[in-house]
Amino acid sequence: MVLELQKPRPIWQIMFSTHHTDVGLLYTITSLTFFFMGGALALGIRAELFYPGTQIISDSMTFNRMFTVHGTTLIFLFLLPFASAVGNYFVPIMVRYKDMAYPKLNAVAFWMIPPGGALIWLGFADFTWYATPPYSAISAPGPAADMWIFAQKILGVSSILGAINFIVTILKCKHPDLPLSKAPLLAWSFLSSSLIIIVAVPTFAAALVMLLTDRLGVSGFFDPAKGGDPIAYQHLFWFTFHPEVYVLVIPAIGMMYEIIPRFSRKPIFSHGSGIFAFVMLSIVAFSSWAHHMYSTGMSFTEKTVFMIGTLAAVPASAMHVFNFLATMWGGRIKFATPMMWAVGGIALFFSAGAGGVANSAMPFDFITHDTYWVVGHFHLFVMGTIAFGSIGFLYYMFPYITGRMYNEAAGKAHFIMSFVGTVMVFFTQHVLGLYGMPRRVFDYMPLPEYIVMNQIASVGAMIIGASMVIWIINMIYSSAKGKEANMEDPWGLGGKYYFPHQAKNPHH
């Protein structure tokens, strides 16, 4: 799986390749590019909110566009493609097949992402990543909204193609000697998240078509004047995007399952409960979508049903956390950079999950809904868990991709700064939400507690930003000039774990 960056190939050979590691490299580079672009917008947003009043962003429309594109970019153009990157590298090797099941389809799925990203960034829409009608149907500026909708269609098709590819690769192409129940948990995570994608994403695809025809004035699905209902869109949207958060988090957990046993020098505590929890999560993911909509005027019975559905997702996540801790228990742990990211990710996963339990309780939801609590809660998931797992895994993949070692001290500095920054930003945002600061606001009331909390959060964001600069310098410098890695055992852990690292599928 070494990409032989030491013996560089011309860029077009990688770009036109259908080999799974090449497509994985393209996914990695694209998703990281969008990570830095979306992160830059986040820093802009935090800088604007440092003081009440107008700071660096000239008007609220620009601000609204910034947070819309920030969210869309980081979810659809960083997290999802990054998971595909890891899947592309590892799934074929883990199921012992020469490539993905459909290599050309794989390349096609990747090449839909850059045009989708271009549409989102060139349009720069302003209706938040929910695109809730009637606002998105009547008020949003024309080309931007249409470009956003079209980009989402493209990205949706791309993720469905990718999901089909993973499912077929795992179920149909795995080596006959490898029973599915013994397949590594990372492969299982891709199987479950791909199944969610296939069930969930078509719903949103339908909603987008309905939204587009509403915008064109030929239908009124979401327009009460024409007999429609704006809440219908929210149901369709959340039926896709509540499960979608599990699509993001399940591969990240799978990545931790790869890192933690290896750096604890112990087998995973329970392979079976890991599989069980993945499957449970992907089923109950669908039972909780309307907990995003308690305040839209639901009946008491509906609210109760969805509260129970939401709470049902918690034990499965708790099983993963237990599995991680039980694996580390009594292990000879080596806190190299990937392990630090994974363990930090677990800690933040636990905090975010605890906040989620509190939030699913109906009365509490009315305090926190659409406040900064929610912003803090889901950012703790996406940054604290998913991005931490992903970044840790990228450090883990680094020697296998480049044949060189990253700088360990810089990696640790990156982790510590990011962890401190994440706690500063997102724990503070929980508190801000309890004080009642609404989300998606360009300006806030100059109350002393708002100002202090926002400033802590903004400073934390700058710390994260600085740590990411260290990261990118480390990655670029080390991939060119880093110490050559011992490919058998880059971290000196001794012994081989689980899957054949030396395996490298030949180019074809």
Add this chain to the structure above:
Amino acid sequence: MSGHSNWPEWVYIGVVICLLAYVGAEAWNVERLVDHAPAEAEIIKVTGQQWFWTFEHADGTKEIGELHVKKGQPYKFEITAKDVNHAFNIHDYVVLQDAVVGRVNTVWFAPEQAGEYTIQCREYCGLLHYNMRATLYVEEN
């Protein structure tokens, strides 16, 4: 699967489920209490539009951008929106309900303390969403 026993995991999952059942039951009970408006509640019609709030009292008086209510009296808000979705929120009294075009949502509260409170929009509604506020004046009887 492996040689060790899994019982700690099942104990742990049992504890988690008990905890969730407790949280769920407690939340259900509280919500049941706050969901039913008292019969004597006075009705106030609330309309959200870009980017201000309009209030209409039972006697037909209208207010824009401010709302005057009496301390101790329960009020039931009938909330709707004219153009796009908004959310009606009095954070200090944990009043939150979306204002949805074509629907009337209800929520009730009974102010206990005289004073001024902020009413704000909590659902993103465009250019001046951040500034879509009103003031609630709770007056002594």
